[in-house]
Amino acid sequence: MSPERATEHPAAAAAAEPGNAYEALNEGDDPRWAYGTGFADPLAGVDTRVPSGVDAADLAGYCLMLGDDALVMSHRLQEWCTRAPELEEEVALANIALDLLGQARLLLSRAGAAEGAGRDEDALAYLRDPGGFRNVRLVEAENGDFGHAMARLLVFAAWRLALLDRLAGSRDPVLAAVAAKGVKEVAYHRDYAAGWVVRLGDGTAYSRERMAAGLAAVWPLVPELFARHEVEARLAAAGVAADPAGLRAEFDQVLDQVLTAATLARPPERPGPVRAAGRAGEHTPALATLLAELQSVARAHPGAAW
Amino acid sequence: MTDLPLYEVFVRSKRGLNHVHVGSLRAADDETALRHARDLYTRRNEGVSIWVVRSDHIAATSPDEKDPFFAPSADKVYRHPTFYAIPGDVPHM
Numbered sequence: 001m002s003p004e005r006a007t008e009h010p011a012a013a014a015a016a017e018p019g020n021a022y023e024a025l026n027e028g029d030d031p032r033w034a035y036g037t038g039f040a041d042p043l044a045g046v047d048t049r050v051p052s053g054v055d056a057a058d059l060a061g062y063c064l065m066l067g068d069d070a071l072v073m074s075h076r077l078q079e080w081c082t083r084a085p086e087l088e089e090e091v092a093l094a095n096i097a098l099d100l101l102g103q104a105r106l107l108l109s110r111a112g113a114a115e116g117a118g119r120d121e122d123a124l125a126y127l128r129d130p131g132g133f134r135n136v137r138l139v140e141a142e143n144g145d146f147g148h149a150m151a152r153l154l155v156f157a158a159w160r161l162a163l164l165d166r167l168a169g170s171r172d173p174v175l176a177a178v179a180a181k182g183v184k185e186v187a188y189h190r191d192y193a194a195g196w197v198v199r200l201g202d203g204t205a206y207s208r209e210r211m212a213a214g215l216a217a218v219w220p221l222v223p224e225l226f227a228r229h230e231v232e233a234r235l236a237a238a239g240v241a242a243d244p245a246g247l248r249a250e251f252d253q254v255l256d257q258v259l260t261a262a263t264l265a266r267p268p269e270r271p272g273p274v275r276a277a278g279r280a281g282e283h284t285p286a287l288a289t290l291l292a293e294l295q296s297v298a299r300a301h302p303g304a305a306w
Numbered sequence: 307m308t309d310l311p312l313y314e315v316f317v318r319s320k321r322g323l324n325h326v327h328v329g330s331l332r333a334a335d336d337e338t339a340l341r342h343a344r345d346l347y348t349r350r351n352e353g354v355s356i357w358v359v360r361s362d363h364i365a366a367t368s369p370d371e372k373d374p375f376f377a378p379s380a381d382k383v384y385r386h387p388t389f390y391a392i393p394g395d396v397p398h399m
Contacts, residue, residue, distance in 0.1 A: 088331065088332075088333070088342040088345065088346060091345045091346055091349075092341070092342070092345040095345050095349060192341065195337070195338075195341070
């Protein structure tokens with residue numbers, strides 16, 4: 001059995017019985033659907049115990065930070081469904097949102113397991129109040145136009161790719177596995193957003209103006225991405241986390257390259273120290289509005305399954 | 307949107323040896339067509355390779371020519387290599 005098939009799937013179990021319908025769909029040895037097969041479990045074979053010498057509460061907090069970034073960013077992208085300028089872009093944005101939702105699920109599950117208080121991914125996503133969320137403020141800001149969406153996605157993906165790249169060598173095997181999977185996903189997200197930033201920035205006078213406005217709206221939220229929360233500092237020292245301050249050089253290099261190709265200027269940045277406000281649970285009202293929608297069904301029907 | 311050129315999309319699946327036509331889409335250029343094809347036609351883990359080609363770059367037979375093109379081969383059974391047994395370990399036949 002190949003590593004890809006190590007996890008049990010209902011179809012796999014069913015196909016083991018003789019005369020099963022799944023078998024008929026399948027010409028080969030893969031007991032799943034004939035087209036689109038070989039789904040992989042990113043955590044197959046990974047040691048899920050908290051590594052020795054690592055503070056479990058810190059690990060839970062750190063997984064919440066990265067998981068909340070992905071969850072909230074995913075929700076903002078999902079809000080583009082039925083609103084994107086073209087059907088193909090809508091599907092592209094939804095695909096990116098689903099990638100991030102997958103990362104959020106793994107990270108929130110890890111946070112719940114490390115915390116050890118019996119909270120699963122759903123409890124963490126649906127039953128925390130805004131003050132319990134640890135995401136950066138970049139992802140909670142309300143949607144603007146498509147130029148704004150591409151500016152935010154470029155900034156987010158360039159930052160997260162630099163982060164996940166480093167996390168792939170984390171001392172926590174689960175974080176390392178989640179990061180290794182995420183690197184491939186976020187590399188595509190960055191590429192997709194960069195393509196649009198260049199196309200719009202180096203397009204017509206009007207598209208350029210809208211793209212520059214989107215970039216200007218997003219840029220004040222950039223410095224916070226590189227501010228270090230104490231949990232991040234402790235876990236970076238323990239070889240588990242990536243130090244956010246260490247990501248800035250790669251981020252700048254990528255953004256400079258894209259913005260040069262897009263003939264856009266990098267917006268000015270206010271000098272001075274920046275606090276990791278979102279990481280400390282200090283959020284803008286936009287997050288409360290977002291969560292009210294995201295959590296409404298789960299809170300109206302506690303424990304419901306669908 | 308509809309004034310953008312039409313592209314035909316071909317996907318090679320994990321098991322497949324050849325690219326198979328899966329559908330069409332509209333896109334501004336080749337690179338965008340590839341990305342759209344990736345997002346629209348390989349979401350369910352179908353593919354390992356994509357070709358896109360502008361529809362107006364495909365030369366195709368017309369239905370009117372069907373008989374002159376294809377009927378003459380209908381009665382030439384001797385062109386089929388059916389007179390020998392294929393060994394069991396020959397793949398992809």
